Amino acid sequence: MKKFAAWAILLLGVTYFVLPLIGMTEFSLSMRRGEYSFDAYAKVLADPQFRQTFGYSVIMSLMTIAVGVLLVVPTAFWVQLRLPQIRPLIEFITLLPLVIPAIVTVFGYIRLYNTSSWLPLTGSLWGTNFLLLMGYSTLSLPYMYRAVDTGLRAIDVRTLTEAAQSLGAGWVLILARVIMPNVLVAVLSGAFVTFAIVMGEFTMAALLNRPAFGPYLQLMGANKAYEPFALAVIAFAITWACMGLFQLVTRFSKHTKAAG
Amino acid sequence: MSFLTIENLEKSFGANRVVKDFDLSVEKGEFISLLGPSGCGKTTVLRMVAGFETPSSGIIRIDGQEVVRLKPNQRNIGMVFQAYALFPNLTVAQNVGFGLKVKGTPKSEIDTRVAEMLDLIGLSDLGGRYPFQLSGGQQQRVALARALAPRPQVLLLDEPLSALDAKIRVSLRNEIREIQRRLGITTIFVTHDQEEALSMSDRVVVMHEGIADQVGTPFEIYNAPATRFVANFVGTLNTLEARVLDPASGRVTLGQTEIALNRPLPGPTATLGLRPEMVSLGRGTHDTALSGTITEVDFLGSVIRLRADLGGQSLAFDTFNTNRIAPPKVGDRVELGIDAGDLLVIEG
Numbered sequence: 001m002k003k004f005a006a007w008a009i010l011l012l013g014v015t016y017f018v019l020p021l022i023g024m025t026e027f028s029l030s031m032r033r034g035e036y037s038f039d040a041y042a043k044v045l046a047d048p049q050f051r052q053t054f055g056y057s058v059i060m061s062l063m064t065i066a067v068g069v070l071l072v073v074p075t076a077f078w079v080q081l082r083l084p085q086i087r088p089l090i091e092f093i094t095l096l097p098l099v100i101p102a103i104v105t106v107f108g109y110i111r112l113y114n115t116s117s118w119l120p121l122t123g124s125l126w127g128t129n130f131l132l133l134m135g136y137s138t139l140s141l142p143y144m145y146r147a148v149d150t151g152l153r154a155i156d157v158r159t160l161t162e163a164a165q166s167l168g169a170g171w172v173l174i175l176a177r178v179i180m181p182n183v184l185v186a187v188l189s190g191a192f193v194t195f196a197i198v199m200g201e202f203t204m205a206a207l208l209n210r211p212a213f214g215p216y217l218q219l220m221g222a223n224k225a226y227e228p229f230a231l232a233v234i235a236f237a238i239t240w241a242c243m244g245l246f247q248l249v250t251r252f253s254k255h256t257k258a259a260g
Numbered sequence: 261m262s263f264l265t266i267e268n269l270e271k272s273f274g275a276n277r278v279v280k281d282f283d284l285s286v287e288k289g290e291f292i293s294l295l296g297p298s299g300c301g302k303t304t305v306l307r308m309v310a311g312f313e314t315p316s317s318g319i320i321r322i323d324g325q326e327v328v329r330l331k332p333n334q335r336n337i338g339m340v341f342q343a344y345a346l347f348p349n350l351t352v353a354q355n356v357g358f359g360l361k362v363k364g365t366p367k368s369e370i371d372t373r374v375a376e377m378l379d380l381i382g383l384s385d386l387g388g389r390y391p392f393q394l395s396g397g398q399q400q401r402v403a404l405a406r407a408l409a410p411r412p413q414v415l416l417l418d419e420p421l422s423a424l425d426a427k428i429r430v431s432l433r434n435e436i437r438e439i440q441r442r443l444g445i446t447t448i449f450v451t452h453d454q455e456e457a458l459s460m461s462d463r464v465v466v467m468h469e470g471i472a473d474q475v476g477t478p479f480e481i482y483n484a485p486a487t488r489f490v491a492n493f494v495g496t497l498n499t500l501e502a503r504v505l506d507p508a509s510g511r512v513t514l515g516q517t518e519i520a521l522n523r524p525l526p527g528p529t530a531t532l533g534l535r536p537e538m539v540s541l542g543r544g545t546h547d548t549a550l551s552g553t554i555t556e557v558d559f560l561g562s563v564i565r566l567r568a569d570l571g572g573q574s575l576a577f578d579t580f581n582t583n584r585i586a587p588p589k590v591g592d593r594v595e596l597g598i599d600a601g602d603l604l605v606i607e608g
Contacts, residue, residue, distance in 0.1 A: 162332070163339065163346075165333045166407070167362055167407075168359055168363055168410065169358075177347075178347055182348055
């Protein structure tokens with residue numbers, strides 16, 4: 001009886017999540033009257049604006065991941081190694097982007113870095129892209145920091161660092177050859193979440209007027225019937241591909257097999 | 261001049277002085293153990309030599325060079341940790357070759373040295389394995405090979421056997437000592453296990469509350485402890501209160517027995533120490549006989565540990581098990597033989 005109840009709950013949960021997806025996919029395939037087709041997908045993929053915004057967001061995602069890794073890994077490493085007493089403060093700071101809405105952050109940016117300010121970043125494309133990159137990095141901070149911190153806690157950072165030091169290694173070498181490879185799976189999990197966040201982000205990109213995928217999704221949603229659903233399915237596929245890739249990396253990471 | 265010299269070393273964490281006025285001279289090729297209970301400062305001393313802690317004051321010299329200002333990666337010191345600390349992402353061979361790679365040694369030279377080190381620890385076939393594929397003992401041997409590969413000036417061992425089971429511990433400690441002798445490398449070994457310290461070391465430093473209570477050979481430490489702490493910490497020791505009859509000649513009474521210690525004693529009473537193995541059941545050839553009542557009998561197999569009451573004072577002693585003579589029972593009156601020369605006068 002207990003087993004039946006468990007299966008029933010699981011089935012209910014799966015139905016709750018899967019049914020809308022099936023509906024969405026079914027609708028995205030119904031552009032041609034009376035039969036299923038990929039017309040909506042073909043239209044979306046042929047749209048030069050799709051390619052431009054998608055490409056822009058992919059590049060921004062990769063750059064955000066790079067900034068996140070360069071910022072978070074050394075910070076989390078140093079906090080763990082030398083400043084464990086400030087961990088609550090760092091955790092509080094990294095949680096702020098979840099509390100402060102993106103719209104507040106971006107208005108702050110515009111106010112601080114507008115064309116009449118001492119650092120007029122919004123006055124140039126390069127500057128605005130840089131602002132957006134920083135915004136994205138801020139948004140991804142809670143996820144990236146937590147992922148890396150969890151990864152670091154799983155290894156004996158202090159002893160590994162001291163062992164490497166006693167063998168003549170300096171800080172850069174320790175981070176690159178000892179710490180990073182051992183938190184790679186954690187970094188990747190943070191990176192994939194970051195990728196998903198940046199690909200779907202609307203507020204910052206729209207208010208800074210950059211050609212990102214988020215505003216394009218909104219634009220299509222407001223003006224077309226079938227194409228937005230095709231786009232939503234594509235976005236889901238990207239997220240799932242990221243998750244699959246993450247699983248693959250975890251599985252093929254030889255030295256982490258012991259934990260499994 | 262000694263190869264490694266530590267002078268007036270001090271370390272405080274806030275108001276807590278964990279190492280106090282510590283001095284030590286280690287000769288080239290010597291194996292020294294820092295022995296003491298948890299929190300006595302032995303690991304802190306080791307970490308200061310390695311460069312992981314900065315001394316509050318004092319000098320550390322290795323081969324004549326002052327090293328306190330050098331970073332850990334500039335000291336050319338090999339270290340083995342309790343938790344192995346092998347790099348999980350590298351194979352055994354890559355772990356062993358890590359220090360050489362950091363130094364920029366040519367690959368062919370690294371390969372030769374790694375093979376030599378793996379041969380030294382008897383793991384030549386396991387170079388391609390990852391640390392998680394090895395047992396604890398194998399991991400610690402790899403850690404030793406890794407520390408030795410870059411030819412360090414000094415080898416530091418921070419309780420390297422503590423995480424291993426008893427059998428492996430004994431075989432690995434013999435192996436470590438054998439390798440150390442063969443390479444002639446100056447070694448400092450930190451342990452809280454007196455058996456390890458006594459069996460492996462040329463000299464032992466017994467530490468207590470941040471101070472080196474006694475530095476000596478294992479024989480000196482065991483047989484002539486300099487302080488009450490050393491006497492109690494190293495081995496099992498009976499402490500007996502004696503009444504001094506003649507301070508100048510050292511005549512005392514222990515229970516009902518008068519004993520001539522033939523050395524001056526300070527006060528009206530003296531604390532004497534006696535190792536259990538120095539006491540025999542029956543007077544035999546000993547010069548002094550004590551009489552007592554058996555209060556405890558512990559059968560330990562080859563040895564029987566007994567405890568006797570000597571008129572209010574308790575004395576533990578051991579006797580070998582033999583199937584010809586039954587051990588005494590609780591309540592039996594017995595005569596115990598000791599030599600006055602085996603009694604230690606405990607000071608401090």
